[in-house]
Amino acid sequence: MHKEYSFQEIQDRWLPVWDQLKPFDSSKPSDERPTKYVLDMFPYPSGDLHMGHAEAYALGDVISRYWIQRGYNVMHPIGWDAFGLPAENAAIKRGLDPRAWTYENIAQQKASMRRYACSFDWDRVLQTCDPIYYRWNQWLFLEFYKRGLAYRKNSNVNWCPSCQTVLANEQVVGGLCERCDSSVTKKALTQWYFKVTEYADRLLDDLDTLEGKWPAKVLTMQRNWINRSQGANVDFVIEGRKDPITVFTTRPDTLFGATFMVVAVDSDLASELIVDASTEVRMSFVDYLESTKKANDIERLATDRPKTGLFIDRYAINPLNGDRIPVWVSDYVLADYGTGAIMAVPAHDQRDLDFALAMNLPVKSVIDSGEEDPAISGVATLGAGKAVNSGPLNGLAKEDAIAKAIEIVVEKNLGSAAKNYRLRDWLISRQRYWGTPIPIIHCEKCGEVPVPADQLPVELPDSAGLDLSPKGTSPLGAASDWVNVACPACSGPARRDSDTMDTFVDSSWYFLRFLSPNSTEFAFDPAEAKKWAPVDQYVGGVTHAILHLLYARFFTKVLHDMGMVDFQEPFTRLLNQGMVLMNGSAMSKSRGNLVRLSDQLDEHGVDAIRLTMAFAGPPEDDIDWADVSPAASSKFLARAWRIAQDVDSAVDVDVSSGDKSVRKATHQFLASFTESIENFKFNVGVAKAMELTNALRKAIDTGCGPKDPAVREGAEELAKALSLFAPYVAEDMWSMLGYEPCVANAQLREVQTDLLVEDTVIAIAQVDGKLRDKFEVSASITEDELREMALSSEAIKRAIGDKELANVIVRAPKLINIATK
C-alpha cells in the first residue's frame, strides 16, 4: 500500500517527536564524543524570520548536523541580540513597551526556528536584554575599566541627527549613519570608549593565523580597517612657541623636502596657534573652521575636491636642514589621526603637491626617480630612487634612507620611530534607553565611581512614564528614582551614568555565554570554555566583516589577558553565506520584490526550502530566488522518499550480499558526499544525493529490484545524507526503513574502498592532444601495454598518418597522448 508524499503530514509527525527526544542536547553528562562548537550569528528579533535567516540557518545546520553524523558532540546554540534601536523605535511609534515588543518577537522567531528544524540545543539559549545576561556586560565593563581599557573623554564624535545618538567610527559608512542613512555630523561630547587601539597590533598580526580559515575578503577588510603604518614622529620647532609640534610621517626619508607644515583646521592645536595672530587671520580662521564643520563627511571625502587652506602667519623649522617653513591650516589634514599636523613634502606626496600648487608653495624634490619634476608635471613621485638634496641621506635608497633619517632624528633627540593606525578607540556610549546601563556613578566629590560588583546588575528602569523619543540625551536621565543614588564611596548624593552601551558590546562575547548561559556565578564557566571554546565553525553574513568580528576578537584578547580563556581568536573557521536576492536585488518591501519565508514554507515545506538554499550554489554566493526552484527540490525529496518506501528487505539483512553495482554507487556517493560537505560544497553534495537517488530508482525499477540488500543500504545512506538538508523527509525515510528516530544521530557507513576499485577503465588515446580512440582496458594495465595498444589502433595510425613521432605521454591506465613533429 503506497502512501502519497505530503510534507505537511511528515512535518506534523516528527516535530513533536524531536521536541521530546531532544537530539541536539549537548550537555549530556556522560557524553564521550569529541566536541565541536558550531555557531550561527544570532539574530536581531525584529519580527519573524525572513529569507536571509532561512539561508543562514539552513547552511549552519548542514555543518552542525554533519559533525553530529561524524560522531561529534556538537554544541549548536542560539540566542537573540535583543537590545537595540528597532525595539525602541517601535515603542516610540506605536506606544509599546520595548521589552514586551522584543520578547514577543523572540517567541515568534523561536517557534519558527523549531518548525524550520534548526538543530539548536534549546537548553542553551540567551537573550542579551535579560538582566542575567547584561549584568555580565557591566561586569566586563568594570573589568575593562580596572585595566584602563574603558575610559571617558571629550572629543568630536560622530553624531546622527536622526537617531539622535553618537555612533562608533565603524557605524559610519561613507559619511552616512549605517542604520538610517542620515548624513553624520560632528559634535563635541564626553563619551565612554574602549581602548581597542591598545590591541591594534595583535588584532592585525593575528589575522595571519586565520589565513585560509576565514574568507580572504574578510581578512582584507579587517587589515584595511586597522591600517597600520610605520614611520616616525618628528618634532618641528615653532617660532614663538615653547613646545615643538610633533608630526607623524611614513616617509622620514623625505624630510629634506618638507617645504611647509599643515595643521588640521578643526584641531585644538590649530585654535591655539592662531590665538596671537592678527585679527584678520583670526577672522579668516573662524570662517574657514565654520565652513569646514558645516561640510559633512561626504563632501569632505570627495577626492577631486580642490584643496583649501589658510596661512596662519607662523613658521616652523625643518629639524634636518634648518629651513624656515610656513605653517598652514587645512581640512585635508585629519585632526584625529596622528598628531593632527603633518610635514608637507609636495614633491613626493600627491595631496601635498595639490595643496602646494593651489597655494603657490615651493616644491623641492629630494628623490631622484628619473621622472619629470613634480613641480612641472603635477604628479608627485612616490617610488624608488636615490635621495638627493638631502645631506647625509644622499645616495641612499628608500628603505635605507628611512632608517638613516630615523637614526638622525633619534640622535638629535627630535623624534623616534612610530606606528599609527586608522583604527580608533571604540566609542560605546549611546544616548538611548534599550541597552545595557553603564555601571558608573558620578559623584560630585569622588568623580567616577564604579558600581560595586555585588550591586550588579544595574537594571534598566521600567519604560513606563519615560519619554523615549530621541532628544540627544539619554531617556534614563529623566528616571529620577533610578538616576539619583548615593555614592558608593562617600554616600553623598550622586547620579548614575545614564547612557547605555552600544549593542556590539553584547555580541562581543555572547559566544562564550552559551557555555553556561544561566550562570549567576560567572560571565562564562572557564571549565566549559576549556571543553568547547573557541568556536570551531562560525557562520554568518559578510555584513559583520568589520564591526562585530573585530570587536569579538578584541574582547577575546582582553579575556585572554585576564586569564579567562586560553586562546587568542574566538572563531577558528568562518563561513560567510551570501544574500538572498529577488530579480537581482536585495528584497525589500519598497522595491516590491519581497518573498515571504512563511509563504514559501507553506507552499513547499521546510525541507524543500532548506534544500533549495543548500543546492542553489556555493554558500558564499548570493541566491537569486528567481533562479532557483523550490518546487524542484520538493519533487526530488518526494523521489527520494519513495525510494525508502519501495525498499523491500528486512532491517537486519546482510548488505554485503547485495548487488555489486548498486553497492558501488552507494559507496562512491559516500566518498564524494563527505568530501563535498567538508569543503562547504553543499550544492555538490546535494547533486551527489540526486545521483544516488537516480541510481536507486533505476535499480528498483529495472535492475536488481527492491528486495536486494544493496538497495536498502543505498536508501539508508541516502536518508542519513538528506538529514543534513531535509530533516523531516529523512526522518520519515528512516522510519519507513524500520528504524527509530532520530536519523540525525545515525552515523554514515564507512566507505568500503574495495567497492570503489574499478576493474576496467576507459583509456583515452589522443594524437596531438585530440581524442582519436578509446579502449576499455584493465585498471592495472602497464604503460608499455597501453602504448602498444594505442600504436596498433587503426584510428590512431590514421591520425598519425606519415608524421614522425615526437613524444608519447602515457598516463596509465587513463590516457595516452602521442605528439607528432
Added chain:
RNA sequence: GCCCCGAUAGCCCAAUGGCAGAGGCAGACGACUUAAAAUCGUCACAGUAUGGGUUCGAGUCCCAUUCGGGGCACCA
C-alpha cells in the same frame, strides 16, 4: 585611482592540468492514463568572455583587454 573575486548550455551550477557535464530548471519526445496531473523513461543543446603565452595536453597556470561584483580611497 588602487586591490581582490568572478565570467562554462536558454537559466542555476559541476569538472586533483587529461573525453567540457555531476546535478537541477526550462524544452522536445515516449510510456502509463478515456484524458490530464503526478510518476517513470529517452533526447537535444555550449568548446568554457576576448586576445596572446606556457605545456605532449589549458575551462583550470601566466600576461593583457572587456564586462560584472566586492573592498579601500585626503589615515600623511
